[in-house]
Amino acid sequence: MIHKIHTFVSKPILYLHDTLSQRQFFVLSSILVGLTSGLAAVVLKYFVHSIESFVTFYSNYYERFFLFAVFPLVGILLTVAYVRYFLKGKFKKGSAEIVYTIVKKSSTIESQQMYSHLVTSALTVGFGGSTGLESPMVSTGSAIGSNYGRMYNLSYKDRTILLACGSAAGIAAAFNSPIAGVLFAVEVLLTDVSAAAFIPLIISAACGALLSKIILKQGVVLSFSLQQPFNYHNVPHYVVLGVLAGLISLYYARMFTWVDVKMKSVANRWTRVIIGGVLLFLLLIFFPPLFGEGYESIKVLASLRPSELVNASLLQKFIHSDGAILLFLAALMFLKTIAAAITIGSGGNGGSFGPSLFVGAYMGYIFARVVNLMGFVHIPEVNFALVGMAGILSGVFYAPLTAIFLIAEITGGYGLMIPLMIVAALSITVVHYFEPLSMEAKKLGTMLDTTVENRDKFLLSKLDLSTLIETNFSTVKPDDTLPSLIKVISTSNRNTFPVVDEHNELQGLIHMDHVRSIIFSPEKHSGTLMKDLMTRPAAVIRTNENLHSVLKKFDDTNQWNLPVLDNKQYLGFVSKSNVLTKYRSELLKSV
Numbered sequence: 001m002i003h004k005i006h007t008f009v010s011k012p013i014l015y016l017h018d019t020l021s022q023r024q025f026f027v028l029s030s031i032l033v034g035l036t037s038g039l040a041a042v043v044l045k046y047f048v049h050s051i052e053s054f055v056t057f058y059s060n061y062y063e064r065f066f067l068f069a070v071f072p073l074v075g076i077l078l079t080v081a082y083v084r085y086f087l088k089g090k091f092k093k094g095s096a097e098i099v100y101t102i103v104k105k106s107s108t109i110e111s112q113q114m115y116s117h118l119v120t121s122a123l124t125v126g127f128g129g130s131t132g133l134e135s136p137m138v139s140t141g142s143a144i145g146s147n148y149g150r151m152y153n154l155s156y157k158d159r160t161i162l163l164a165c166g167s168a169a170g171i172a173a174a175f176n177s178p179i180a181g182v183l184f185a186v187e188v189l190l191t192d193v194s195a196a197a198f199i200p201l202i203i204s205a206a207c208g209a210l211l212s213k214i215i216l217k218q219g220v221v222l223s224f225s226l227q228q229p230f231n232y233h234n235v236p237h238y239v240v241l242g243v244l245a246g247l248i249s250l251y252y253a254r255m256f257t258w259v260d261v262k263m264k265s266v267a268n269r270w271t272r273v274i275i276g277g278v279l280l281f282l283l284l285i286f287f288p289p290l291f292g293e294g295y296e297s298i299k300v301l302a303s304l305r306p307s308e309l310v311n312a313s314l315l316q317k318f319i320h321s322d323g324a325i326l327l328f329l330a331a332l333m334f335l336k337t338i339a340a341a342i343t344i345g346s347g348g349n350g351g352s353f354g355p356s357l358f359v360g361a362y363m364g365y366i367f368a369r370v371v372n373l374m375g376f377v378h379i380p381e382v383n384f385a386l387v388g389m390a391g392i393l394s395g396v397f398y399a400p401l402t403a404i405f406l407i408a409e410i411t412g413g414y415g416l417m418i419p420l421m422i423v424a425a426l427s428i429t430v431v432h433y434f435e436p437l438s439m440e441a442k443k444l445g446t447m448l449d450t451t452v453e454n455r456d457k458f459l460l461s462k463l464d465l466s467t468l469i470e471t472n473f474s475t476v477k478p479d480d481t482l483p484s485l486i487k488v489i490s491t492s493n494r495n496t497f498p499v500v501d502e503h504n505e506l507q508g509l510i511h512m513d514h515v516r517s518i519i520f521s522p523e524k525h526s527g528t529l530m531k532d533l534m535t536r537p538a539a540v541i542r543t544n545e546n547l548h549s550v551l552k553k554f555d556d557t558n559q560w561n562l563p564v565l566d567n568k569q570y571l572g573f574v575s576k577s578n579v580l581t582k583y584r585s586e587l588l589k590s591v
Helices: 002-018 021-060 067-085 097-104 112-125 134-151 156-175 177-190 196-214 234-265 269-286 295-302 306-310 322-345 354-372 382-395 399-408 418-432 439-448 455-461 482-490 512-519 547-557 577-588
Strands: 496-500 506-511 559-565 569-575
Touching: 002 234, 002 439, 021 067, 021 112, 021 134, 021 156, 021 196, 067 112, 097 134, 097 156, 097 177, 097 439, 112 156, 134 156, 134 177, 134 306, 134 354, 134 506, 156 177, 156 196, 156 399, 156 482, 177 196, 177 399, 196 439, 234 269, 234 382, 234 418, 234 547, 269 322, 269 455, 269 506, 295 354, 306 322, 322 354, 354 382, 382 399, 382 418, 482 496, 482 512, 496 569, 506 512, 547 559, 547 569, 569 577
Parallel strands: none
Antiparallel strands: 496 506, 559 569
16 A cells, blocks of 8 residues: 555656756755655644643543653653564664764665654653654654655755755744754754755745644644843843853753663663653652643743642642742753653653753743842843743754744744844853763764864765775785785786785785885895785774774875775775865865
8 A cells, every 4th residue: 555655656756857857856855855744743743742632631530640650651661662673673863863874874864764753752752751852853854855865866965955854844843933944954964055955945944834834733833922022121131041051051961961871771671661661750740840842831931820830749738939939940940851861761762852942941931030039120031931942952952043043933023033142152152161062963973983073074074984995906925925926016006015814914015115126136036025025004094993083194104005904804905095085075065
């Protein structure tokens, strides 16, 4: 059935592929990818809300206020079982994996990721896992764009842009915010983007947002309306909020990483699930707003009804004063990071986008409320909650433009543009001082075995060392005689000859310049063996090295060719000129 649907859909597209110009077909492709990715995001939203309705119904039906706290364990258990038995354990998540695919796998993503993230994140978040849906939406959209490009034999560059188009459409549909979708793709996924790439990105994001606008009901998408306009007298308070956002973003990154590592250190996956489920149960019975994405609790804050967030908590009878409520909200702010890390570390699927917005809203509200309780000045609590969301999002993802325009779009205008810019910029400045790389950039650096701070290093990381190895160097044995070498030289166009033993292990090198005088002295031919003439290589290249290390060895040794070894096995040579040629080619692709 699926094959018949695929054939039915692909035939007209193949016809258009052969009929339209390359540029026209690419624009059409960006529309189709945008619509498909947007639809996937809409389906995920409805799927999650359906599961949440099921959970709420049964929790209320049995009149057990703590029953809902058990459901996250169920969701994570189902997610892990699905990955283990249906996906055979092959499951990758996070924007670092997408960028790694762009860099090392020619923007080719497995087809199963077009649906696997929808299923796993719906199970995790729908049953109450304390994480967000946006990262799975990005992964799904990226997989859709990548597989579309592969299906219709598009180039690596076009396939990469369509991959980014899918992610932009996913974010655009999630928040009905096309500009934020485009900027997310540019800031997080595409470190190098040309002006030509913006057109398909904009088209795809617009298509995703349009589907969201048409299909999703009001209230499903996170949106707010400004109650008070921006007052420039509040700028000093926004400056303080920006610095605070940077410090809390730093806490988020370090605490999330620490908890995630601790959870994943539990070897048995089922034990890990049980531990995660129990920890979430304990957190939820005391702090119910940690359930799920938490967007509903953000809306409660925005409507200035924070006392309602205490409902169903075991702490409710102890919380009556404004000070107690603020302490409860502060605990929620700090614990959301831990709950999100437990959810993901124990096997659930989700991302930090939603939790970042949660933490930011609580931080902004608490800050404004504390200032107002002091009585010296009155500042708008809703505005500070909204701007706080941008501050944490900017500081966690190192994506200030995405943060600024996302909040601007979900508030229906640009009335808060100035404070958004101040807080987002200060937040990333503060956190960048302590942590030069974001969580995902660190993960990517580990995967690439290099750092990704600058463009040159990133482009070099895209080169595959195995494709640069030259194997047309003639080898000799340690016990070969000089006449044997002369015979090899007569059929070779190289000036270097690796000496390898019977196990193909490199013993040394013979350079033509070093043996020239002996070759032309016949009286020295007899009794001269290769092991007597060979010299140690100035350096060797290992197959697991990155290109930065390789170029450093070329510079340190002043050599233009170095041998490549896999353990001790000789594989061939890499030339400095070949590396630089490939780098220039990659540089031209990114222009």
